[in-house]
Amino acid sequence: MPHRGLSLTILIVNQLLAGIGVASGIAVAALLVDELTGVVALAGLAQSASVLGAALAAIPLARLAVRAGRHVSLATGYACACAGAALIIAAAASGWVVLVFVGLAAFGAxxxxxxxxxxxxxxxxxxxFEARYMSLVLWATTLGSVAGPLLSETGAQLGASLGLPPLVGPFLLSGTVFALSxxxxxxxxxxxxxxxxxxDAAPAAEADPADPEPAGREAPDDGALPAGRVAPDEGGRVSRPAPVGAWSALRIAVREPRALFAVLAIVCSHTVMIGxxxxxxxxMTAHGLSLTLVGVVLSVHILxxxxxxxxxxxxxxxxxSARVxxxxxxxLLSATLIxxxxxxxxxxLIPLALGLLGLGWSCGLIGGSTLLNHSVDADIRVPLQGATDATMNLAAAASAALSGVVLGIGGFAGVNLVAVLVLVPLVIAGLRARRAGRAARSAALAPHA
Structure with missing residues (x-):
């Protein structure tokens, strides 16, 4: 593809800006709701509103990417976040708390x-090089996630200079950054x-038939078609399937072991990490540890x-990607056992556990996203991406909501025990995908035996 380096550079720079936009606003969202309402429980819903907004936006943005291109879809998502920031500023300045939550949902886009x-x-x-390109774009999020909260004070000062409440100011900064993005x-x-x-157009590398998980390009060498691909008829013609929706793509994918393994890798890893x-x-604070140490632990986790x-x-x-x-x-199992x-x-041990938790999430997200791309046909790839991201965020919202209940009942050990149980379906799917790959390769080699 021409201008590949330029396109990657734009994506990296834009991800840095978007990371600043998300982090600078979310850093103060709960504090803003607490200040407006005086109800701590409602403050906790600020993060949930943004996560749910991300879940609701995932599928429409995927549909828009298919119809109009990725650049239109990405621009629309960032524009919605900009509008959400503007709504938060207006609602907070006027005291309309309900609209703050609406704005946070739009902010999640x-x-x-x-x-x-x-x-x-x-x-x-x-x-x-797909996974490496993906990882570079995700890596840029590190800089934005670190810089965003550090700029919250600057945003507060900017808001104060305009006569806005201090906690509203960071959303002015977020809105500006998202508009630029x-x-x-x-x-x-x-x-x-x-x-x-x-x-998709490159020939698959020759694989060792004894290796059940070939490296490099993930397309199987056993003659099996990726999920969603239609085999040619006797005359060599392929009838293109009608476009499918996100949930239809998900139903197709879960019937193919490799695709199901990819989807669960993304969803389960994210659910465990958030919970x-x-x-x-x-x-930590309940056991007398300082807020400074909390900040250090979360920084290790983000790293x-x-x-x-x-x-x-x-x-x-x-x-x-399957091995990753x-x-x-x-x-993730090591982190939860700790x-x-x-x-x-x-x-x-707390920062060690949280650092490992973040690293396990990175392996699940990058490995799962790469495997997802290569385990389904291009016709259902983008709808499946949207459905997977929506499911991931919905599961994360549920995990965040329920983990407080689990903490109250079983303590931090109980939270981690539930996280281990969330990983069980992923382990089962991985074993099933491995067996299916071996069986398919054995069948492909049988005629040559």
């Missing part, structure tokens, strides 16, 4: 667009047709999520 950008990166990648991708970014990878992460500050993503992407391209997902499962067994106030 920026996060949904940021997630879609990881798939856009794979569409400009050279064959065999929207203009940047709409004006400069041009990508291939959404869902089409350069490797444990959101309760960690509550657990685990994004800091190592280029390494994770390189591994996915080199050893295969399996590595992620092992890391959370179950460690003393409640251990200042060394």
């Amino acid at each position: 920026g996060a949904a667009a940021g997630l879609q950008a990881r798939f856009a990166a794979t569409e400009v990648a050279a064959p065999g 929207s203009v940047l991708v709409a004006a400069l970014l041009r990508l291939p047709k959404a869902g089409v990878l350069a490797s 444990v992460m959101v309760m960690t500050p509550v657990h 685990g999520m994004y800091g190592a993503s280029p390494i994770v992407g390189w591994l996915a391209d080199r050893i295969g 997902i399996s590595l992620g499962i092992g890391i 959370g179950i067994l460690m003393p409640a106030d251990d200042v060394l």
